Amino acid sequence: MRIPVESIHLPNGLHVVLSEDHTAPIVAVNLWYHVGSANERLERTGFAHLFEHMLFQGSANVAANEHFELVQRAGGTLNGSTWLDRTNYYETLPSNQLALALWLEADRMGRMLPGLTQQKLDTQRDVVKNERRWSVDNQPYGTWWEKLPALCFPDHHPFHHSLIGSMEHLSEASLDDVADFFRTYYTPDNAVLTVAGDFERADALFWIETYFGPIARGGPRPPLRDMSVPPTFGTTLREVVRDAVALPRCFVICRTPVFGSDGYYAASLAAAVLGLRTGCRLEQSLVRRQRVASQATAFTYDLAKGSDLLVVDATAHPEVSPARLEAAVLAELDAMHQHGVTEAEVTRARALIETSFVTGLQTAAERADQLSRFATYFGDATLANDQVARYRQTSAADVSALARERLGPDNRAILLYVPAEEPAVVDDAIPVEATA
């Protein structure tokens, strides 16, 4: 299953990707800016994400809240998201509204600052603080997604600090910060624009050149701080978090090869053998046979810089102690580290990943997002079409080798959530079993 891909570079550096598909009169526009929380100054954590909110607040020719209204009035859906090393903005619309979507994206890429006011910044700052309260502070386990990178990347590493940011840093963000960030990172030469779905090539190119062509290339960008980390932690790191939670929950994280590398596909398959759907080891062993976990999954973070992370996430069965849960998870990692995986396990994992990949391609938004991802990280959108083949080329022996190198006790970070009222007893002799 291959999707059509054409890449064009405008003179101002904008990387344009086109993927025509006339199945339904729907078109997706998807912009990735190669900037995320990794680019923030350490005294402005959360700023990349706050900035994303500001980009919906209007521009020279778009009033406050009009961006949302115009897309919805056109019959479209839209949103944006901020990640460690990229920020994306996307809309899916009836195909006769493509020009409007391109014009809106170009107006904010080229002319955001005339629309900026202190009041808009103050409002979005409070909205983001409420987003933080909602997703982190008032959620059981809600801190896991800032504690996990903090544990796995050293102080001052660009991935170490919180993406949603601290309340103090959000309070300090100024209009000057917004303007500087915009001028530095929101430039055509730091972006990928993908259009996928029902459009005529000549029309799309005309609108893209008309709207985006005049936007000036950006100046030099400050280089990212050093991303490199050793391939393993060199030890087992461990952090215990007492929280208002009902059941213990254990994350175990291993450093793994970056997204897109050969080793990444082995790590992705290892995660699937461990923790994808029902036939995986964690579900069969921890949830079903041993009944120490009420849920257990594993996944990769898909980081394309520095190091990727393979994450095991298991929540205890009622009455099971944190220590017993942790021991059971580690026993499964030990088993895979020492004995590798079977051909059948990898076949199962590959089959599930392949179906989910092909199923995902049914939406224009997903096709556009995949193309933008590969164009942003590797400069080559056509790599999106190689994903199934890359998984097929990865053998059970490759997965076993990855497990031998990366899943051992010298490469684990443990993040253990413990109910606040749980007695602080450490069981040090816990009988364990694991997948043979």
Place this chain on the structure above:
Amino acid sequence: MSESGLSVPLPGSPARPGAGAARPYHFPHFVTRILSNGLRLVIARMPAYPVVTTLAVVEAGATRDPRDVEGLAQLVTRALLEGTRDMNALELASRLEMLGTTLDTGADWDSAIVQLTALSSRVDDAFAVLAEVLRYPSFPENELARLRAERLADLQQLRAEPRGLSDVYFSRLLYKRASRFARLAGGDEASAPRITREAVVAYHAEYYRPDATALMIIGDIDVEHAVRLATTHFGEWAGKAPPVTEPLDEQRFNEPRVHLVHKADAPQSEVRVGHVAIPRLHDDYFPVVVMNAILGGLFSSRLNLNLREVHAYTYGAHSAFDWRRAASPFEISTAVETAVTANALREINVEFTRIREEPVSEAELSLAISYLVGVFPIRFETTAEVAGGLANVEIFRLPTDYFATYRDRVSAVTAQDVLRVAQTHLDPSRLQVVVVGDATAIEASIAALELGAVTIYDPADADVDPALDVSSSSN
């Protein structure tokens, strides 16, 4: 609330473009066949991508749970995956996952579903497994014991989780105590242990019958192939299910009330506001959908613009109907910073009142209509989305031209219709407010709004009712 676009672009900027000519869209053509045993087939060919979704809908939802054995319908759907007459749970999972697919099962109030999406090259094998699961589950006691324990784990998690807790309290307090809807669809600490293997086997035998089942087969498959598969695997399926009786759907309190669920030191309050409204199949459905889009269904809705973009009380505010065949809840939901909880409730009340008192503007009406009409094709890009849409036609007994006429019906709604349905179907005289938050910090300011008698609950109590009865007797 909405501002018009600037008519003159900034010098040097290209003018905002209008829409091009719309390309026609048709909901995927589907055919319906009924086998001699009453099984309904709904088949649509979507050949663009090599995948097929098969979705079985069975009249075996949570409204069929026996009193005090709530959670049975949902447990049955989970237990379907625990083995068949010739495969244990692991063999069943392995068989499907080697085919690159997994079965998703579940039950809401009105129906149970069993669903899988497979590459079209593997559809014959995957379909055969789905049929085995529906017809010949083995329900091993050992796995049922685990599923009961996992339900108790879910309930424990729910008690610690403000979002889930607010949904639980809202739904449990909304309907009369004797209604099935006043108890959790998945069962509670009292009912889950009562779900015996005998009850599971009997429930499956009684309700999982061909005349109570509809099968959507959607994707890269032709009609005759789909019919052949269904006939081969379900043609001999026999038996009849008893007719559905709809549950009691009257609201419990016929006066406005405020229910505060205390979570000490909560940084936010989870807020739910609403009442029992209309059933899904209703003559006013389309004006009600447009009204809700304007009030709280869209990002650019009144509630979201007011609470988020004007006051910055929240990350988002929404309203929705939780559609069922019986009278369904209307619900406004948001999460706001603790200190502004009463202010947010006041603004919710302002918007709830305003939409009943004056017609919506032309700009608001046209925004809602053009949005709902425009996104219609976007809601049905995938085989699973089309299968889900067609399943709703079966579950809610919608007319067969529902999708063909959807956009015309939406477009026909007027501002007068919106006002009429807001006045008819939104009812301030019995509005219920549920807040999960720090009661010590918010009780006084909320009471001062005079939205109704205030009752405070402790989420550690297993039953929501004892506390209520104590306080309400003193009111």
